[in-house]
Amino acid sequence: MNILVINSGSSSIKYKLFCMKNLELLQDGLIEKIGEDNSSIKSHHEALLGIFESVKNFDSIAHRVVHGAEEFESATIITPKVIELIEELIPLAPLHNPANLDGIKISKELYPEVTQVAVFDTAFHQSMPKHSFLYALPTKLYEQSKIRRYGFHGTSHFYVAKECAKFLNDDLKKLNLITLHLGNGASACAIENGVSVDTSMGFTPLEGLVMGTRSGDIDSAIVFHLVNTLGYTLDEVDKLLNKQSGLVGICGSNDVREILNSSNSSSKLAIDIMAYRIKKYIGSYIAILGRVDAIIFTGGIGENSAVIRSKVLDGLDLAFNIEEDSVKNEEKFDKISLISKDSSKIKLFAIKTNEELEIAKQSYEVINE
Ligand code: ADP
Numbered sequence: 066m067n068i069l070v071i072n073s074g075s076s077s078i079k080y081k082l083f084c085m086k087n088l089e090l091l092q093d094g095l096i097e098k099i100g101e102d103n104s105s106i107k108s109h110h111e112a113l114l115g116i117f118e119s120v121k122n123f124d125s126i127a128h129r130v131v132h133g134a135e136e137f138e139s140a141t142i143i144t145p146k147v148i149e150l151i152e153e154l155i156p157l158a159p160l161h162n163p164a165n166l167d168g169i170k171i172s173k174e175l176y177p178e179v180t181q182v183a184v185f186d187t188a189f190h191q192s193m194p195k196h197s198f199l200y201a202l203p204t205k206l207y208e209q210s211k212i213r214r215y216g217f218h219g220t221s222h223f224y225v226a227k228e229c230a231k232f233l234n235d236d237l238k239k240l241n242l243i244t245l246h247l248g249n250g251a252s253a254c255a256i257e258n259g260v261s262v263d264t265s266m267g268f269t270p271l272e273g274l275v276m277g278t279r280s281g282d283i284d285s286a287i288v289f290h291l292v293n294t295l296g297y298t299l300d301e302v303d304k305l306l307n308k309q310s311g312l313v314g315i316c317g318s319n320d321v322r323e324i325l326n327s328s329n330s331s332s333k334l335a336i337d338i339m340a341y342r343i344k345k346y347i348g349s350y351i352a353i354l355g356r357v358d359a360i361i362f363t364g365g366i367g368e369n370s371a372v373i374r375s376k377v378l379d380g381l382d383l384a385f386n387i388e389e390d391s392v393k394n395e396e397k398f399d400k401i402s403l404i405s406k407d408s409s410k411i412k413l414f415a416i417k418t419n420e421e422l423e424i425a426k427q428s429y430e431v432i433n434e
Pocket residue numbers: 247248249250277319320321322323325364365366369370
């Protein structure tokens with residue numbers, strides 16, 4: 066069986082075609098700048114027609130959906146009812162779910178007879194216990210308005226956790242892990258006996274770590290100050306926190322490679338603030354997990370930057386007997402690299418994530434159930 070994975074975002078669509086027999090990547094591509102002024106591709110419909118023009122030999126289609134809230138705990142075959150539920154979740158993910166839905170609806174229209182599956186970024190985190198996913202807000206906001214921590218990047222956290230278990234030749238259900246997905250968006254996850262028990266992103270992907278353009282954790286009273294004292298509108302605050310903060314806010318760039326090559330003091334500061342926040346999350350997740358078998362770095366930054374990994378791990382030897390092997394940390398690798406010393410109490414890994422492959426695998430499982 067060949068599965069076509071479609072990741073339909075607001076202005077781009079990524080796709081990958083996998084042969085599920087040997088998990089081989091048969092074809093992939095990316096259509097960008099959909100609907101932008103200077104772009105020849107005006108709509109998601111047009112982009113998908115282009116994709117289906119070049120990809121023919123698929124048996125099923127798997128769609129990435131960002132927000133599944135409490136409705137979806139795992140990959141789900143798409144029915145009219147499922148589409149309706151994803152539509153109802155748009156207020157929780159106004160930037161993401163509409164674009165994901167576009168991909169689903171257009172594919173359904175073009176291929177009504179092909180089985181299609183939705184795989185949700187939030188699903189892996191549905192195992193979080195109440196004391197972890199509830200905010201200390203009046204409970205009616207959860208009960209009536211669904212305000213709680215959901216967490217995102219679930220497909221990536223789960224994928225690298227499984228890869229780690231495979232490498233250790235161990236059962237994931239017995240492992241406690243801290244996974245760090247560090248890309249333009251970034252999140253940490255505490256995994257206990259193979260399931261997510263806490264994660265740094267919250268009600269939206271804005272909470273938690275310092276990201277390319279998002280602030281991560283701040284005192285929410287800053288919002289009142291921005292509006293009431295400094296005269297910002299709420300739309301401006303939204304833009305400020307989601308698009309103009311994080312690394313970009315501190316040093317003007319969200320490209321970590323570029324920032325590391327810069328000698329500006331603001332670039333150094335941006336990296337310091339980002340690494341410091343990650344370190345704090347590692348410490349708190351060790352505290353809640355008690356025993357940790359491995360810490361895993363993934364995402365564009367986590368996979369590629371030995372410098373950032375080293376900075377995050379610096380000093381953790383004293384508190385937690387976590388010992389990086391600086392030679393192994395620098396080595397190039399294909400899929401997975403063990404970067405800790407043998408004497409380290411907690412193993413350290415850099416692992417290449419593959420969200421599309423994980424989406425294909427989960428879809429394959431649900432189709433064969
Ligand atoms: P996205 O969240 O958009 O998928 P990625 O996971 O691709 O993002 O991560 C993008 C980030 O990874 C960028 O900040 C980029 O600079 C960084 N990155 C990629 N390669 C390297 C590298 N060799 N060294 C440091 N940072 C890198």
